Amino acid sequence: MEQLKCIIVEDEPIAAEILENYIARVPFLSLIDKVTDAIYALELLQKIPVDVMFLDIHLPGLKGLDLLKILRKHPQVILTTAYREYALEGYDLNVVDYLLKPIQFNRFLAAVNKLTIPPVKPVVANTEEKEQPLRRHIFVNINKKNIRIHLDEIIYIESQREYIRIITDKQAYLVKYQLADFEVLLGTADFIRVHRSFIVSKARVRAYTATEIDVEAGSIPIGRNFKELVFKALESPIS
Template identity: 40%
Template sequence: MIRCLVVDDEPLALDILVDYIEKVSSLELIKATTSAFEALAIAQTGEVDLIFLDVQMPELTGIQLLKIIKGKCRVILTTAYPQYALEGYDLDVADYLLKPIAFDRFYKAVSKVQQQIQEKPVIIPEKASSGVQDFIFVKTEHRIQKIYINDILYIEGLKDYISIFTPQERIITLQYMKKMEEALPSDIFVRVHKSYIVAIPKIESIERGRIQIGDKIIPIGDTYREGFFNKIQDRNI
């Protein structure tokens, strides 16, 4: 059962989504509200799996709310303005519904979320006898693959997928960057951009806000710049 929260400052739009949710047996409505602040409070409890989130709201926009909750649950954006689609996908939304929302399009979006949940990759950190994390398992298309921590050069994210790069291969898995970031040892790996996590020992050079690992040049995002340089400060001489 997918626990749903609906937030839209238009009561009619709210009622339509509530009606659609009630028609799908795998969905459970937790709350429908016209208040973005009430929705934010509920989302932060971790009691919902999916938010149907309007973009244009007077108190707090959907994009602002989405940035605050930072991946606590999956989000489907709902709006009458298609120009918000690209920004929404940059923030890892599950889907984007353009108003007026037809039931078949709603159902397609919900099915996509269900598939993501069912196919959620296995990420199992393992610890060596010394207590230091040694490798992880990730689910690829056809198998669960073991990846040694020391082999990872960097990780690149694109929407719901990530690519894990090692000297030997590129491994693609259906996963969020935040989940991968949490699974990796923080003393070795650091998020340097919304789309990149790097292994600190693999960095060859840093110049003009860019990191070089092998032949790859990785940008340092403004949001992550301070945290990155603070983390490597102790290694400077």
């Protein structure tokens, strides 16, 4: 998954700082600049390629919605505001989502997961060779370094209070993240929440009973509240 280049257009320093912090926590987002009004944003959009714009509606001078109206083509836009009444007009301007201040991280995650990430074709040195599909991956921040983890290498993820432990074929990674937020990043196609403290790769399930799932790295308990979802996902209910 490639990173989307983002800008923040926000005149409130605290609100801008919150968005900057949230963007830094999402592996597929990369902040390239932040500005305090729509005129600066217009200049910036003319100079550099931007994939996503986090745009405040109430800006000094030119308002956020007015900026969208004068742009012939704009990047994907997520609106931010303290006022609900502008939501409908925003969607009429083809925005991705509408975040109401104060913005919570789980709501932010839900919004950015609606963004369209363009596919990237792998570069092949020899044109006679078949193109290899790009492996799905995420980046996690460990000791201020973004480390790539391929999703097909993940066996399971375990919650450890404010951290999660990611168990892969190669090694384990301890990352400061909430399990619920990480679950949103992973998606539900290849992974399943089996317990309040565990997420498991569906492809790594060797066997399961009414109380636990066996994977290469050991046995994972199935939480009582997760049984129905687990059995449905694995397409073989247990009586």
